[in-house]
Amino acid sequence: MPELHIENVCLSYGAGPVQVIDNVSLTVPEHQFSVIVGPSGCGKTSLLRMVAGLEKPTSGRLRLGDDVVTGPGADRGMVFQSYTLFPWETVRGNIEFGLRLKGMPKAERKDISDHFLRQVGLAGFADTHPAHLSGGMMQRVAIARALANDPSILLMDEPFGALDSQTRGLMQELLTRIWSENRSQILFVTHDIEEAVFLAQRIFVMGARPGRIREIIDVPFAYPRTIETLTCPDFIRIRQQVLAAIREEVLKMRPEPAEA
Amino acid sequence: MSLADLTRPKQAIGRRVYLTLATASGASVMLLWLVLSHGGFVGPDFLPTPGTTLATLAELIGDGSLARNIAASTKVVFAGFLLAIVVAVPLGILMGSYQAVAALIEPVTNFIRYIPITAVVPLLILWVGIGIEQKIAVIFLGTVFNLTIMVADVSAAVSRSLLEAGYTLGASRGQVFLRILVPASLPGAMDAMRVNAGVAWTYVVVAELVASNSGIGFMILNAMRGLFTDVMFVGILVIGLLGLATDQGLKGLRGWLLPWARHGK
Numbered sequence: 001m002p003e004l005h006i007e008n009v010c011l012s013y014g015a016g017p018v019q020v021i022d023n024v025s026l027t028v029p030e031h032q033f034s035v036i037v038g039p040s041g042c043g044k045t046s047l048l049r050m051v052a053g054l055e056k057p058t059s060g061r062l063r064l065g066d067d068v069v070t071g072p073g074a075d076r077g078m079v080f081q082s083y084t085l086f087p088w089e090t091v092r093g094n095i096e097f098g099l100r101l102k103g104m105p106k107a108e109r110k111d112i113s114d115h116f117l118r119q120v121g122l123a124g125f126a127d128t129h130p131a132h133l134s135g136g137m138m139q140r141v142a143i144a145r146a147l148a149n150d151p152s153i154l155l156m157d158e159p160f161g162a163l164d165s166q167t168r169g170l171m172q173e174l175l176t177r178i179w180s181e182n183r184s185q186i187l188f189v190t191h192d193i194e195e196a197v198f199l200a201q202r203i204f205v206m207g208a209r210p211g212r213i214r215e216i217i218d219v220p221f222a223y224p225r226t227i228e229t230l231t232c233p234d235f236i237r238i239r240q241q242v243l244a245a246i247r248e249e250v251l252k253m254r255p256e257p258a259e260a
Numbered sequence: 261m262s263l264a265d266l267t268r269p270k271q272a273i274g275r276r277v278y279l280t281l282a283t284a285s286g287a288s289v290m291l292l293w294l295v296l297s298h299g300g301f302v303g304p305d306f307l308p309t310p311g312t313t314l315a316t317l318a319e320l321i322g323d324g325s326l327a328r329n330i331a332a333s334t335k336v337v338f339a340g341f342l343l344a345i346v347v348a349v350p351l352g353i354l355m356g357s358y359q360a361v362a363a364l365i366e367p368v369t370n371f372i373r374y375i376p377i378t379a380v381v382p383l384l385i386l387w388v389g390i391g392i393e394q395k396i397a398v399i400f401l402g403t404v405f406n407l408t409i410m411v412a413d414v415s416a417a418v419s420r421s422l423l424e425a426g427y428t429l430g431a432s433r434g435q436v437f438l439r440i441l442v443p444a445s446l447p448g449a450m451d452a453m454r455v456n457a458g459v460a461w462t463y464v465v466v467a468e469l470v471a472s473n474s475g476i477g478f479m480i481l482n483a484m485r486g487l488f489t490d491v492m493f494v495g496i497l498v499i500g501l502l503g504l505a506t507d508q509g510l511k512g513l514r515g516w517l518l519p520w521a522r523h524g525k
Contacts, residue, residue: 054424074430084425088443088520098429101439129520142425149429 001185002065004028004051004153009060011046020046022210023060028153028187033179033223035188035200037242039250043211044189048157051187052078064152074098077151079142081158085130091141092117092126098149116144119178136167140174147184156188160195172198173226180223193246197239198225205242207249215245308490313497316490325479330498332474333464336392337502340399340467341460345453348404352411352452353445357437362412373405378466390471398467403456410455414448415441447521450514454507461503476502 004027011021021043028034038044049055051062053072062069064076077098085094095113104112117123120140130138139159146154160168172195179186190196196203200219207214219238221229229235265271273281290310296302297309304312320326354361377398384401388394418441426436468477476495483491514521 052424052428054427072424072427074428076428078425078428080421080425082419082421084419084421086422086425086440086443088446088518097426101430101435131520131522145429155428 001030002067002152003030004185004187005063006047006051007061007063009047009050009057009062011043011050011055012058017058019210021057022212024211024213025060026204026213026216028185031183031185033186033188033199033201034204035190035196035202036204036206037190037193037196037246038206038211039208039246039253040191041253042206042208042249044191044206045157047206047211048078048155048187048189051153052076052155074102074149075152076155077146077149077153078155078157079139079146079159081161083130083135083138083142083162085133085138085141085145087130090127090129091122091133094130094141095144095148097145112148113144116148119147119181120144120174134167135163136171139163139171143175143178147178147182151184153185153187156186158190158192159188161190161192168195169227173224175199177224193239193242194230197235197242198229203238203242205245208253214249215242217241304489305487306489308493312490313493316488317494317497320491320494326494326498329474329476329479330502332478333468333476333499334502336395336467336475337399337460337464337506339392340396341403341457343396343400344404344407344456344460348407349411349449349453352408352449353415353442355408355412356415356417356445357441365408366412369405369408373409377402377463381466381469385470394470395467395472395475399460399463402463402466403460406459407452407456410452411445411449414452415445417448418444447514447518450510450518454510454514457506457510458503461499461506464499 006024006026009021009024010019012019024047036044036047046055050057051069053069053076067075069076086097089097092110092113095116096109099109099112113126114123117126120143122137122140122144125133125137130141133141142159160171163171176199188196188199190199197219203215203217203219204213205215205217206212217238221232221235265273266277293307293310297304297307308316317326351361351365355365356362380401381398384394384397388397422440422444423436426440431439464475465477465480468475469481472478472481476499480492480495483489483495
């Protein structure tokens with residue numbers, strides 16, 4: 001499982017260029033669960049989309065092991081914030097979509113989809129179409145679909161952002177459970193500080209305008225993490241640390257301090 | 261149920277009230293027809309009574325001419341409209357997906373689709389002749405352009421993130437088109453077909469304007485010569501019913517072919 005290297009990446013839009021990302025470098029080691037957290041508009045989603053190959057950096061480069069990223073590919077799976085299941089496919093059809101593109105035989109595909117259906121707790125829904133699923137179930141299928149393709153790294157762009165807070169909590173626990181079984185490499189983007197601390201082994205705190213890495217914080221808790229993790233003193237301390245950093249960034253983005 | 265409920269926008273009114281209002285509306289039209297024809301307000305040469313119309317309907321069914329005319333018109337409408345589907349659906353999906361295709365086709369299509377089909381009937385006679393091909397061409401030309409534009413809108417509206425999900429699963433550009441854009445466009449394309457199937461039936465009289473000897477349009481035009489308004493009424497009613505049946509048929513086909521695509525109702 002190769003390391004992900006982001007090397008001196010800059011991103012600007014437009015002719016009188018608006019700089020979105022300023023010289024970001026970071027490394028996601030093998031088997032690591034990394035989370036990028038930052039205020040909205042800091043360019044964290046753009047950074048992730050560049051790793052996926054869906055956007056190109058203005059300068060700098062990204063590479064997975066020795067392979068420089070030039071476009072999207074099956075080695076970098078992605079789970080999006082919006083619901084992106086294919087509505088004409090069943091749950092199983094969605095999970096097997098990438099495998100069918102590879103031309104994998106049916107029996108082999110079925111073994112893999114069965115495994116991931118079980119892992120995300122949807123074994124009874126293999127033949128259901130997405131229109132009949134709740135938001136949380138759809139995102140579980142999206143995770144299974146990405147993992148079934150056996151990517152080198154799993155990219156997640158605020159995948160739980162559209163879910164209600166109870167469902168989000170359950171999904172976060174599920175994700176730490178899946179990760180502790182698979183130990184796949186994950187790069188997860190969120191603006192939710194609690195989510196970042198709960199999920200990550202390592203947190204990259206991004207600053208805004210232009211986006212850059214402001215702080216790197218390691219989180220020591222064991223996996224799978226549970227609801228008890230949320231109340232332990234170290235969790236609260238780290239959350240506080242991230243919160244303070246982000247608050248500073250948010251205040252910097254405001255033209256003037258708010259009046260009382 | 262109070263009057264306030266009826267005047268509140270988007271307020272559900274319940275099945276019973278809905279049916280009552282719908283029945284009242286249909287009954288009013290019938291009542292107006294009865295009063296105007298039986299009351300002597302309009303002469304029988306201009307407006308047949310419902311009774312006469314029904315008797316004529318029975319007569320035309322009895323002598324087999326109605327069935328023959330329905331078969332002739334259905335053949336023309338279905339042939340013309342199927343051709344339009346075969347051309348417009350692939351072209352529309354391409355147009356909505358590739359800007360280059362849109363640039364090539366859109367200006368021409370947008371110009372032609374505003375030309376009334378009646379204006380090109382003389383040209384069609386010159387080019388295609390006066391056989392069944394000419395009638396099929398009228399239906400085809402009357403529907404193909406609007407259908408193309410409507411399908412193009414459908415495929416242009418397919419969410420970009422659906423395509424991006426495909427790319428990150430390892431799909432090539434061609435696979436994204438064939439395995440994502442095409443299936444994602446089908447429900448909307450079938451809705452566009454339903455709208456334009458109605459349009460196809462409205463052209464049946466124009467299609468049978470020239471050198472016809474059968475068809476519902478021909479039947480209506482022919483009845484005009486002898487002032488057989490009752491036959492004209494039967495013809496008009498039958499076209500409406502055929503349009504309705506086509507619409508229901510396509511609706512059923514959509515549900516059967518695309519059970520995963522529920523109507524956003």
